[in-house]
Amino acid sequence: MSTERSSDSAAPRVFVSYSHDTPEHRQLVLEFCTFLRSEAGVDVRIDAWDEYERRDWSLWAIDQLISADFVLVIASPAYKRRADGTAAADEGRGAQFEAAIIRDGLTRDLRKETRRVLPVVLPGRSADEIPVFLGAHSTTYYKVSEFTTAGVNDLLAALSGVSEHPTPPRGAYVGPTFDSSTARAPSGARESTLLTLALQPVVRGADLRLTGVDLNGIYYGNSIVHRCVNFCSDARSPIEYNLGRSFSTFESVVGIPDDAADAAQSGYFQVFLDGQAQPQVEARLGRPQKIRYDVADVLRLRLVAYRPDTHDNPMLAGAMAAVGRAAKLPALAWGNPTLFR
Numbered sequence: 001m002s003t004e005r006s007s008d009s010a011a012p013r014v015f016v017s018y019s020h021d022t023p024e025h026r027q028l029v030l031e032f033c034t035f036l037r038s039e040a041g042v043d044v045r046i047d048a049w050d051e052y053e054r055r056d057w058s059l060w061a062i063d064q065l066i067s068a069d070f071v072l073v074i075a076s077p078a079y080k081r082r083a084d085g086t087a088a089a090d091e092g093r094g095a096q097f098e099a100a101i102i103r104d105g106l107t108r109d110l111r112k113e114t115r116r117v118l119p120v121v122l123p124g125r126s127a128d129e130i131p132v133f134l135g136a137h138s139t140t141y142y143k144v145s146e147f148t149t150a151g152v153n154d155l156l157a158a159l160s161g162v163s164e165h166p167t168p169p170r171g172a173y174v175g176p177t178f179d180s181s182t183a184r185a186p187s188g189a190r191e192s193t194l195l196t197l198a199l200q201p202v203v204r205g206a207d208l209r210l211t212g213v214d215l216n217g218i219y220y221g222n223s224i225v226h227r228c229v230n231f232c233s234d235a236r237s238p239i240e241y242n243l244g245r246s247f248s249t250f251e252s253v254v255g256i257p258d259d260a261a262d263a264a265q266s267g268y269f270q271v272f273l274d275g276q277a278q279p280q281v282e283a284r285l286g287r288p289q290k291i292r293y294d295v296a297d298v299l300r301l302r303l304v305a306y307r308p309d310t311h312d313n314p315m316l317a318g319a320m321a322a323v324g325r326a327a328k329l330p331a332l333a334w335g336n337p338t339l340f341r
Contacts, residue, residue, distance in 0.1 A: 010196070010210040012159045013043045015064040017102065018074035019082055019095040028122055029074055035147040040156060047094070061098050069211055070159055071102060071117045075129040075141075083131035103133050112214065112259070118142055118158055161212055161221030162197065194222045195241065195250075195337040203302070205237025213333040214258040215288040220335035225257065226305045228329040235310045235330070240302040243295060246341070250295045253335035254281060254305070255288025260331035265307050267332040272302035288335065295339070305332040 014036070018029050029046070036042040045064050047057070065071060073079070082092040083099035105113045119130045119141040127143070130136035142155040149156070157164055169192055196210045207228045212221040226237050254269040263285045271278045271293055283289045295301060307330035 011041050011043045012069040012211070013067060014045065014070045014072055014159065015068035016044060016046045016072045016074060017065075017079075017095070017098045018046075019076055019079040019092050021076045021078040025076055028124070032074075032120075032122055032144065032147060036152070039147075040149065040152065042156075042159060057094060058097060061094065062101065065098065065101050065105075069116070072120045072155075073099075073102065073117060073131065073134060075119060075121045075125050075127065075131075075136075077129055080129050080131050083133065099131065106133065109259075114139060115212070115219070118155065120144060120155065160197075191341045192338050193341075195339055196222045196224060198339065199241045199243075201239050202242055202300075203238060203240035205239060206233040207237040208239055213335060215253055215255040215333060215335050216286050217258065218253075218335075220253065220333070222336055224303065224334040224337060226330055226332040228310075230329075232310055232329065236304050236306045238302055238304045240300060243298050243301050243339070245297050245299055247298075247339040248294070248296045249340040250293045250301060250337070251291065251340070252337040253288050253290050255283040255333060255335065256285040257331050257333050258285070260285060262328070262331070265309075265328070265330065267330065268306055268308060269332070269334070270304045272300075272304070273298045274300050275302075283332075303334060303337070305334065306330060307332065 016029065016033055018026075020026050026048070030048055033044045033046045033048075037044040045068065047060075050060065073083075078087075078092060079095055079099070081087045082095040083103075087096065089096075102113075102117055106117065117134065119127075119134045119136060119139075121127055121130070121141060121143045123144060123146065127136045127141055130141055134141075140158075142152075142158065144155065145151045153164070205226070207226055209225045209227065211223065211225055212219060213223045213225050214220075224239055228235075250271070254267070256263075256265060256267055265285070267283050269281045269283065269289075269291065271291070273293065273295060278293060281289050281291055307328060309328045310330055
């Protein structure tokens with residue numbers, strides 16, 4: 001399995017929720033997080049690394065849980081007790097608070113949060129210590145045998161969205177054959193590769209993230225998502241790749257993410273092939289569009305997605321927010337952009 005990503009900024013942001021059972025358990029969690037960050041390049045966040053100043057830990061936890069691409073729940077007896085509601089009210093308030101938010105997220109969107117919240121069993125721990133609401137015996141959990149790449153291979157696969165055994169391309173359906181002398185092999189199969197995993201962008205807008213997204217109820221695990229917070233650094237936030245004239249076709253599903261804050265927005269998607277603009281494609285929530293372009297002999301592929309009514313001036317966006325008016329920020333996605341040879 002390959003876990004290589006196109007850039008450091010493409011690494012998943014991961015929040016680790018755990019309890020301070022014992023000094024030994026806390027040290028084990030720290031060693032695990034250090035390995036993930038230092039050796040596997042994962043953007044790990046944990047409370048121990050933010051203890052350098054006085055802070056409101058409840059607000060800190062809310063921010064971490066909302067901002068994380070994934071939440072790792074570390075199994076332990078104390079965490080299970082606190083998450084399942086059997087601990088005293090004054091026992092491990094932090095773990096109780098985080099677990100309550102995680103439970104609420106699962107109740108709000110079970111499908112999405114089941115993919116995002118990953119139960120982890122460290123060496124010496126047991127799956128029986130996973131909180132009941134995470135369904136240890138009916139859903140996937142990640143047992144870490146040792147702090148090596150091989151020891152966390154299944155977890156890294158979940159974080160990257162790349163399976164160790166990916167589904168092979170399906171050939172053309174030929175139906176049954178009864179005479180072996182006339183049997184035909186499947187034809188039309190093409191070698192495909194995900195753009196976000198195969199190539200490093202030469203240009204990348206500040207408001208773009210490489211992450212998973214749901215479009216009309218279908219999950220696309222390796223997508224390019226354009227979202228702005230408070231205001232857009234660049235309302236059109238382009239991304240550009242050097243194809244090296246090595247591919248024949250580019251395909252993607254474009255649309256408004258199912259979790260977009262503004263369900264009424266329209267998104268426009270445009271492809272540039274060696275600087276030549278292709279016709280724009282419009283998409284709305286629940287109505288994504290599949291696009292396909294011939295890129296044979298194309299050197300540079302440029303993707304631009306924008307919301308036409310976005311206020312891209314930071315001062316204007318701030319002024320509108322001050323009077324309670326929305327800045328009409330975009331939420332747009334190129335779902336699983338794929339190249340074919």
